[in-house]
Amino acid sequence: MKGWFRLKKVVSREEALSHIKEGQTIMIGGFLAVGTPETLVDGIIEKRIGNLTVINNDTAFVDKGTGKLVVNRLIKKFIGSHIGTNPETGKQMHAGELEVELIPQGTLAERIRSAGVGFGGFLTPTGLGTVVEKGKQKIEINGKTYLLELPLRADVALLKAAKADESGNLIYYRAARNFNPLMAMAADLVIVEADEIVPKGSLDPDEIVTPGIFVDMIVKG
Amino acid sequence: MTAPRELIVKRVARFLKDGDVVNLGIGMPTLVANYVPEDVHIVLHSENGFLGLGPNPKPGEEDPQVINAGGQLVTILPGGCCFDSAMSFGIIRGGHVNVSVLGALEVDEEGNLANWMVPGKLVPGMGGAMDLVAGAKTVIVAMEHTTKNGEPKILKKCRLPLTAAKEVNIIVTELGVMEVTPEGLVLKELAPGVTVDEIQSKTEAKLIIPEVIGSME
Numbered sequence: 200m201k202g203w204f205r206l207k208k209v210v211s212r213e214e215a216l217s218h219i220k221e222g223q224t225i226m227i228g229g230f231l232a233v234g235t236p237e238t239l240v241d242g243i244i245e246k247r248i249g250n251l252t253v254i255n256n257d258t259a260f261v262d263k264g265t266g267k268l269v270v271n272r273l274i275k276k277f278i279g280s281h282i283g284t285n286p287e288t289g290k291q292m293h294a295g296e297l298e299v300e301l302i303p304q305g306t307l308a309e310r311i312r313s314a315g316v317g318f319g320g321f322l323t324p325t326g327l328g329t330v331v332e333k334g335k336q337k338i339e340i341n342g343k344t345y346l347l348e349l350p351l352r353a354d355v356a357l358l359k360a361a362k363a364d365e366s367g368n369l370i371y372y373r374a375a376r377n378f379n380p381l382m383a384m385a386a387d388l389v390i391v392e393a394d395e396i397v398p399k400g401s402l403d404p405d406e407i408v409t410p411g412i413f414v415d416m417i418v419k420g
Numbered sequence: 421m422t423a424p425r426e427l428i429v430k431r432v433a434r435f436l437k438d439g440d441v442v443n444l445g446i447g448m449p450t451l452v453a454n455y456v457p458e459d460v461h462i463v464l465h466s467e468n469g470f471l472g473l474g475p476n477p478k479p480g481e482e483d484p485q486v487i488n489a490g491g492q493l494v495t496i497l498p499g500g501c502c503f504d505s506a507m508s509f510g511i512i513r514g515g516h517v518n519v520s521v522l523g524a525l526e527v528d529e530e531g532n533l534a535n536w537m538v539p540g541k542l543v544p545g546m547g548g549a550m551d552l553v554a555g556a557k558t559v560i561v562a563m564e565h566t567t568k569n570g571e572p573k574i575l576k577k578c579r580l581p582l583t584a585a586k587e588v589n590i591i592v593t594e595l596g597v598m599e600v601t602p603e604g605l606v607l608k609e610l611a612p613g614v615t616v617d618e619i620q621s622k623t624e625a626k627l628i629i630p631e632v633i634g635s636m637e
Contacts, residue, residue, distance in 0.1 A: 230468040230469070230487075230489075230505075231468075231487060231491045233468070233484070233485050233487055234485075256505070257545070257547075279545070280545050280546060280547050280548070281544060281545035281546070281547040282543070282544060282545050283544025283545060283547075284491065284544075289543060289544075292543070299543075301543075301545045301546060303546050303548070303549075303550035303551050304467065304505065304509060304546070304547050304548040304551060305505075305508075305509025305510075305512060305513055305548060305550075305551035305555075306509075306550075306551070307505075308504075308505035308506045308508070308509050309506055309509065311506075312506045323513065323554075324513070324554045324555070325513065325550050325551045325554045325555070325584075326550055326554070327554065327584070327585060328532075328582055328584065328585025328586070329550065329581065329582045329583065329584065329585065330581050330582075331546075331550065371502070372485055373470070373483065373485045373486045373496065373502055374466070374468050374469050374470060374485055374486055374487055374502065375485045376469050376502055376503065376504050377468055377469050377504060377505045377508075378504070378505050379504070380504045381504055381505060381506050408504075
């Protein structure tokens with residue numbers, strides 16, 4: 200499948216959305232919806248693809264980013280670092296309608312990166328002496344104690360880029376980069392919404408942030 | 421008389437040294453940037469992925485993709501740079517942030533900090549706070565000395581779920597400056613007009629009183 204897409208990665212929004220299924224685990228880029236592929240998120244809502252496990256830094260706002268999936272009750276479980284800007288997430292969580300797993304932001308980023316770069320996990324001081332250490336193995340290295348954190352993968356990653364070339368090489372804009380380059384490495388199917396799609400060879404190889412080999416499909420944002 | 425918050429952030433600003441990489445938390449800590457002395461050049465880190473965080477944009481120059489961790493529109497100063505979240509928290513965890521300034525719900529005499537949740541009431545999530553407190557070289561808590569109801573926030577032992585254990589170095593409130601030491605909280609400075617008795621009466625932890633106490637202003 201990957202081989203086919205390598206030949207022609209630029210697809211319609213409809214085509215891309217047809218690969219997202221009920222009940223899947225989906226990573227979505229963005230920090231407070233900056234760097235979130237909004238038209239792909241809107242597509243999930245239009246098609247009512249539900250029962251999802253969603254991994255995103257936060258649930259943004261009721262009318263923006265992943266927050267819209269919460270409001271439309273398409274998420275069964277949310278994994279991220281912050282839900283405070285979207286009152287609907289807390290409401291559904293307290294009512295027992297939405298499972299929420301909170302992870303320190305740096306640990307979330309590194310767990311996703313670990314999955315993408317072939318690590319079996321990593322050792323971090325973050326969360327020691329807090330509820331985060333519950334159920335986790337503690338390992339001492341050179342007299343310092345660390346928590347063992349494990350990789351985090353998904354079925355699908357939905358990313359936002361400023362520019363994509365036809366090979367899937369990506370460039371981001373300002374604070375919209377955040378989790379996108381990490382998620383690009385950590386999902387079975389990677390779909391990118393790009394503001395601009397340019398021909399092969401028109402991006403300077405030195406400026407490319409995400410190598411195109413991680414990207415399966417590109418949709419015009 | 422200086423307003424309490426202004427007194428706090430002005431004092432925190434004087435802890436910053438030329439060349440420091442600094443992360444300012446959401447709310448009152450953000451205001452510290454307005455009081456950094458002119459001859460002190462610091463680099464502000466924004467956890468959502470850049471260094472060189474600048475002031476709020478002028479009207480007409482807003483860029484919706486340049487926000488701080490609190491979602492406010494900001495700017496990136498010349499010389500600034502953007503990166504992904506793994507790099508951002510690598511900078512934090514790796515000890516490359518000299519000073520992290522955060523607010524607190526509770527802080528205690530061992531340097532434990534609670535600022536991310538109140539069980540059953542407020543569960544916003546820890547965001548980047550746990551990494552910042554565990555990773556920054558110096559952690560400064562900037563907060564009002566008591567709750568709105570006048571109850572102490574500086575305790576013998578935190579009661580709320582912790583953000584990090586034994587990581588706080590300095591506490592700055594409108595009443596004074598305290599330093600966390602292995603022996604306990606040392607009262608380093610008092611705000612103008614505040615007595616040792618007053619600050620102790622509003623603090624649950626027993627303050628260690630040195631022979632000389634400085635002035636906060």
